[in-house]
Amino acid sequence: MDIKAGLLKKDKRAAARLISMVENGETEAVRIIKECYSMTGHARIIGITGPPGAGKSTVTDKLVKLLRKSGKQVGVVAVDPTSPFTGGAILGDRVRMTDLSCDPGVFIRSMGTRGALGGLSKAANGAVMVLDIFGMDYIFIETVGVGQSEVDIVKFADTVVMVMVPGLGDDIQAIKAGIMEIGDIFAVNKSDRDGSERTAAEIEAMLDFNRNEEYRPPVLNIIARDNTGVAELLELIENHWKYLNESGSFRQKKTKRLRTEIMNIFRDMVMRTVYSLGGGTNIIDELAEKVMERQLDPYSAADILLDEFTKNRKDNY
């Protein structure tokens, strides 16, 4: 299969294949993305995050359907860190499969079975690049907002929608501040439940401490299940997009994102070279043994590692 040609012909199988190659860390995938990179930059990337059970998948599905009505091409990358308890990815995927994935203008990819979260972030980011090359107008990244790794995935989006839900607990403060801070829009889903107004009020109270004076994230009560407030949510997403462009913070945000992306790739390349040093023998183990015997100190060991690295630098990817 000629993947590059397939992508240009809008063949979804080519995109699916390339994402799999990215997930598996195949060198060939990087080569193709490199060649096609100039085709990226068209898609709007929207992050959907929030606590488990907030209804993120439903919100995403309804937004996708609304965008489809106006003819937009939409990609969805659903990241569900493997959890032996929830198995969320599998179920969520099935629900979507029956519904949206027959639509030729929609591409859905779930990532939930990979062990390493670092790897998941890299794979998710790669999938977004592939869908951008593919020509999607909108790309959704959906992830559970429970830890730093998930935040790392979703904060690359242009607009982050934080999906909240009433009755999360006594106190909205329980949600880690670092996670709340990445929200550009707050949607209190399942707002037919008791306490939805209170949850919205608590979010507003929290936003009073927001440091960005130019932009205050709006808070919206919605019931995604029956489409209540979904059109308004999309409007808020469009407004945030306008704000990003008009304020000039879009370019700043994108550059910051790219900076992090370059550094992540760089770090990855360095570590891959280091772990491959010494051929069959493991140079790091050898150095640790020498430090253990006090023949060497850890700083000098790191010096030696850097010498070896400089001498043996691998051609990257």
Next chain:
Amino acid sequence: MDIKAGLLKKDKRAAARLISMVENGETEAVRIIKECYSMTGHARIIGITGPPGAGKSTVTDKLVKLLRKSGKQVGVVAVDPTSPFTGGAILGDRVRMTDLSCDPGVFIRSMGTRGALGGLSKAANGAVMVLDIFGMDYIFIETVGVGQSEVDIVKFADTVVMVMVPGLGDDIQAIKAGIMEIGDIFAVNKSDRDGSERTAAEIEAMLDFNRNEEYRPPVLNIIARDNTGVAELLELIENHWKYLNESGSFRQKKTKRLRTEIMNIFRDMVMRTVYSLGGGTNIIDELAEKVMERQLDPYSAADILLDEFTKNRKDNY
């Protein structure tokens, strides 16, 4: 002040000065530690961790006093990540100041005012090295067990005492599994409170799933405040030490620790060089701009960064 000579003369001021230099990331500190590294390896390193309010400081203090009775030299590195809410480090430090720090055989250092947790881990590790060079028999690292960064600090210890407390919540499972796993000994402190037996039973139940068949962490009910069970706790620490030595896992543990230490120093050196590339101009920003303009893809940008790095490798430290 000749710090190296001071250390050899057991001058506490020299140790204090060197730890400050480590905290400030001074090159000179690394030079001194390098020179003196062969003097390390004598101290037993004991991690004391657990949730806030479990009484970690009291447990540490009582253990230190007991060790002092048998003439041991003891160092304490208390790591309290800066928290605007608790300000724990300051108070804890004062309490200790009046009590132990007049004892010439005890050296106490609190680290609680540094912003970056990565930096804190490095500084704590450096402080342990300094106290080891100084000739301490035991070094305690005390840290709140609340996140990955704290786990990273304490897991370098030979023996980790997890201080728990009754009534932490309905379910011991609420404490992250990854944090519980690092405990070599569990001490349920404040065991005059209701629920202490239940907490111990819950820990035992959790340990039933322990994968290490050779060593099962013991669980002990103590009341550190009035010294109940502290001698027994010290005995368990000694037993763990014996286990480590007799099973051969001590060497394995130490080598693993050193491996991580070398890699941390290496990573740090690489990043410092990268961020200093390009002199006044920031090469990473320039590359991000080019990727932004689609003149470059992120992988090629990382390649260029690696080229520049290889050409400009700084002499480390």
